[in-house]
Amino acid sequence: MTEKQISILESALELFSSKGFDAVPTSLIAKQAGVSEGLIFRHFKNKQGLLNAIVQMGKEKIAFKIQLITEIVDPQKRIQAIMEIPFSLETDQYPLWRLIYSLKWQQEYSDDEFSRPIKEVLVNSLNELKYFDADAEADLIMSYMDGFASTILLKGEVVNKDKLLHALRKKY
Amino acid sequence: MTEKQISILESALELFSSKGFDAVPTSLIAKQAGVSEGLIFRHFKNKQGLLNAIVQMGKEKIAFKIQLITEIVDPQKRIQAIMEIPFSLETDQYPLWRLIYSLKWQQEYSDDEFSRPIKEVLVNSLNELKYFDADAEADLIMSYMDGFASTILLKGEVVNKDKLLHALRKKY
């Protein structure tokens, strides 16, 4: 990937995640990336292709994170690691996650490839722990996660993350 | 409000909530509402005005719901009622809530007028219960709520709401 390709991806991610895919003209992406308008189409075929590329990168990053978690032997600790993902995100990863969360709400672009691998780990871990209804329990945990993630991604530094994390640990 | 105005609002809500504000052309709204496109602008000034009208109605509906909850005397029960809002939504209210949740992710349209009154009730109730850090605790509860709401609104009938609710009651 050339420097300009990366620049396009970064600008697009930034803009898509703050304004929404449909609200961002490709011309603005090009401008912010410091490239010509045509270049986006040479590299990514069309606007949707640009989104796909970003989403693909996102999936890989998540897969990597999940991979690490899978290696934890204790299922209890594995589950906890999953739940604490939202708290472990670096600020520079926020745009990607914000984009992923915002796309959920749009029929057209929605895609559960993001949550599926996470849920799998949870179900497996819960089964190891002999939970009766692992699937429903996994949904519950994923709900908590989504709630925390939303709070953190949207309120940013306004919310007291440590307090939230502390409460979460006590409750769970 | 004339019949056609209502029809426009309903179609717009339906479409905005499933595809996203920016992805819906006014021509489609008009078509679905069975009115001329010009009528949208006569009644709501512009597309944003149409969104505002929907959002305003939403705020009023929420205010009403909150009002009822405020009348619960036992603070513990009041908090529980708040947390269980996502579970008590009628299916025909889903579009409004989906729209509200999706707008959160768009800088341009985001507006915390929805969550503020809810948080207020929580903070007041927690104070009555002499919680040490009512504000952070309220944020925590709101996180749970958001998580459940997202799950219910997005997965709809796929997820086992009773199971979730049961789990929630046990945990909290």
Add this chain to the structure above:
Amino acid sequence: MTEKQISILESALELFSSKGFDAVPTSLIAKQAGVSEGLIFRHFKNKQGLLNAIVQMGKEKIAFKIQLITEIVDPQKRIQAIMEIPFSLETDQYPLWRLIYSLKWQQEYSDDEFSRPIKEVLVNSLNELKYFDADAEADLIMSYMDGFASTILLKGEVVNKDKLLHALRKKY
């Protein structure tokens, strides 16, 4: 003519003369006249009909002015009276004249019915005075008149009318 008809005509004249016929929506005329939008069309058939009505009134006012001037016996004095028309306009007549002058520049609406009767008086008077080329001389005088009229109508109180008039009298 009802009060509302007059109100429509006045608002339309005011608006057409300051912004130009094509730049004024009928809705604005209705609003400013304090009547419903539909009423304009009931009374004047269409927007063009409204302009025609104003223009017709204008022609009548001018015809009246010319009539008075025709009654002057001395051809020299008659010519002078013509030339001084721009200086004798009441401020409340400015909008009508501004409209007439602005329409001149639009092919579509241009119409020399305004200047023709004036030129006729001039040519007749010049013939009485045995001018060699009365037609060309009339054009010259009309040019002066147009120049003064433009200056007065556009600069309004900014320009020193007495000074202009004095100069005109001396020169001619």
Add this chain to the structure above:
Amino acid sequence: MTEKQISILESALELFSSKGFDAVPTSLIAKQAGVSEGLIFRHFKNKQGLLNAIVQMGKEKIAFKIQLITEIVDPQKRIQAIMEIPFSLETDQYPLWRLIYSLKWQQEYSDDEFSRPIKEVLVNSLNELKYFDADAEADLIMSYMDGFASTILLKGEVVNKDKLLHALRKKY
């Protein structure tokens, strides 16, 4: 400036000057210029921007003309040169001048940047000639000019320009 930009400017000038700015749709300009409608907006931002570009070019042409006149040493001759500007216009410059004169009558677009430099030259020249009230005298001369210009631009070949010019020279 590309060929197409020039073509747009020429078509727009032609159309604006004959029908008036507000009476000309951009689609017509594009058609006449042989370009896509979108191109107008790419190059000139919006319809007003197109007008501005034309007006700007006009100002530069006038500035050039004035510059030449400024170089005349004899103030008497300088004034005469100014007065005779309307007579010295080439037919292909008529559209520009017609546009300028028609815009005068529209509040929204009116702009005295056209007349100001001309008046300045006049005032300076009259001061050199020790005129008592140079400013009022300049207004007078500008009135003459405007009158002749209107006549020439609107009547075109119908009017006998030589005769007018001859009369003007004799009178002044």
Add this chain to the structure above:
DNA sequence: GATGAATGAGAATTCATTCAT
């Protein structure tokens, strides 16, 4: 006579995308 809701044609403007260079 008067209202104002409603229409539909068209106007300005945007924007993804193509293409010659």
Add this chain to the structure above:
DNA sequence: AATGAATGAATTCTCATTCAT
């Protein structure tokens, strides 16, 4: 690879006009 001029299809919005009441 990269540019930026150009396109054309949509999109938002305007406005003269009609019509039921």
